[in-house]
């Protein structure tokens with residue numbers, strides 16, 4: 542699994558920019574803010590969704606398992622509450638929140654069903670629960686593939702969720718995940734957005750150890766790392782638009798359900 546504490550700075554500069562594109566859809570899914578509404582953003586990372594929720598009027602709490610992520614979140618979103626919390630064993634009391642969101646976090650836990658069960662447990666009866674996960678292969682895969690091929694870097698085994706605990710990245714798979722976690726499934730939709738990022742920012746994913754390229758970069762020796770960087774610079778220079786940014790099309794699944802009406 543990714544060492545998120547070590548990844549935080551590089552993640553903030555790279556994939557946090559990509560993930561931010563899903564925040565409006567997640568917050569739209571959970572609907573209008575009830576009076577005094579409390580929202581929990583699990584696996585908040587650098588706090589993007591919790592910050593956006595607070596801007597919409599939610600009393601937002603962001604929780605994450607990595608202190609380094611929380612340090613960035615607290616710096617960037619002052620006035621939002623951030624706390625250490627494992628999605629698989631949240632520190633919050635039962636029936637605490639009026640809405641729960643998780644942006645690309647449930648899929649990063651070792652046991653996504655247990656994660657959904659925790660979201661249900663801390664949600665008030667009937668509260669909306671929405672989370673995202675990746676669907677179609679990222680448009681960045683060809684770029685990382687080129688970096689790996691041109692540098693000759695060796696692939697490394699990818700850490701995956703144990704097969705018996707994993708879920709299908711499909712509409713049916715996510716509806717089943719909601720139901721298996723004890724939520725009332727409502728719908729699963731595919732969302733799309735485009736994000737723009739400077740090549741230097743996206744490259745930060747490699748030393749941070751995230752994305753396809755991260756674990757390979759981290760396992761490589763110094764000369765291979767240099768070759769990867771050279772290959773990346775060459776590829777990125779060919780892909781940037783006139784504004785010197787990479788424009789990347791992204792898509793994800795958004796799963797939406799509700800906590801059961803009777804208290805959990």
Ligand SMILES: C[S@@+](CC[C@H](N)C(=O)[O-])C[C@H]1O[C@@H](n2cnc3c(N)ncnc32)[C@H](O)[C@@H]1O
Nearest residue numbers: 545560584585586605606607627628644646649
């Ligand atoms: C891909 S990042 C997404 C961060 C953020 N939601 C965003 O949209 O940028 C995944 C986050 O989930 C957190 N995470 C992974 N497993 C976790 C767990 N079991 N408990 C709490 N946080 C976890 C990581 O620390 C990381 O911040």
